[in-house]
Amino acid sequence: MDLLALADFNLVARHGGFGKASRAAGRPKATLSRRVAELEAGLDLRLFERGARDLKLTEEGRALFERTSKLLTEIDETTAAIASGGHSPRGRLRISAPLLFSQTAMGKLAAGFALKYPEVRLEVTTEDRAVDMVEEAYDLVIRVNPEPDESLVGRIFLRDRLVIVASPDLPRPADGRIVPAVIRGPDSEARSWNVVTKAGRASISVSPVLSLSSLVMVRDAVRVGVGAARLPISLVSHDLADGTLVQWADVEASEISLWTLYPTRRLLSARVSAFLDHLREAFPKGTPDELAAYLGR
Incomplete structure (x- = not known):
């Protein structure tokens, strides 16, 4: 495949038309049109739907653009870095992270990364949903x-792992006694928590009294004494250490694993590799205690 023709196709797709791409790049419009036509002929595919006034990507064109635009950007940035004699990561790095991790750790992590790699434009968004990395242009x-x-x-x-915690003023549950609970999200139909104590497996009957959208809010509500909650041990370890909260039990089968994910269809960029190394330096063991120490107060 002709990489120059592919680069011209990406230029036109990014700007939404031959005229706009021509003005942005200072290239003749006729040249861009010819190069894209040659690419379409070589692939035996129509990449654009050409209307009287507008230009739209076909389904095949959109797929090609999504899968090649980042690769071409990587090539340009790598070439520029080598030409300038530099080896430091540079360019835009887009990351999607879950709400709790973003609220508690990501600000500090991002700031440290920005200081270490000033030529990287780091963008972090908070998403608990499963984003489409290619469609939404996330690197990690x-x-x-x-x-x-x-x-x-x-x-x-x-x-990490989940534990049942409560204020010291909230009585521990007796057999069959219903405990007021603070939960995350909409009121669940579940009315009991399966737990593991020193005595073995057990069940705690609960009645939700508060439903909150953030685990940080859940923790703050539990501190006040309104009810018990299931929370990550890293989020409450300092409260447990100073007696602000007490642990009733471990939640059964509640291991939490935080993953870094990235596409397999392209080379791992220097920016992504640098951020993965940054995470390893921050959490070399990856334990709940390590995360709790990183969060501090």
Whole structure:
């Protein structure tokens, strides 16, 4: 495949037309049109639908653009870095991270990364949903216990677990006694928590009294004493240490794994590699205690 023709196709697709691409790049419009036509002929595919006034990508054109635009950007940036004698990562790095990790750790992580790599334009968005990395142009996503996805590769960089915690003023549950609970999200139909104590497996009957959208809010509500909650041990370890909260039990089968994920269809960029190294430096062991120490107060 002619990489120059592919680059011209990406230029036209990015700007949404031959005229706009011509003005942006200072290239003749006729040259861009010819190069794209040659690429279409070589692939035996129509990449654009050409209307009287507008130009739209076909389904095949959109797929080609999504899968090649980042590769061409990587080539341009690598060439520029080599030409200038530099080896430091540079360019835009887009990351999607879950809400709790973003609220508690991502600000500090991002700031440290920005200081270390000033030529990288780091953009972090908070998403608990499973984003489409290619369609939404993310370079890296951080997810909690993600579903298997053959189009992505990744690894665990942190582990955590859920525990039942409450204010010391809230009486521990007796047999059959219903406990007021603070939960995350809409009111669940579940009315009991399966737990593990020193005595073995047990069940705690609960009645939700608060439903909140953030685990940080759940923790703050539990501190006040309104009810018990299931929370990550890293989020409450300082409260447990100073007696602000007490732990009733471990939640049964509640391991939490934080993964870094990235597409397999392109080379791992220097920016992504640098951020993965940054995470390893911050959490070399990947334990809940390590995360709790990183979060501090």
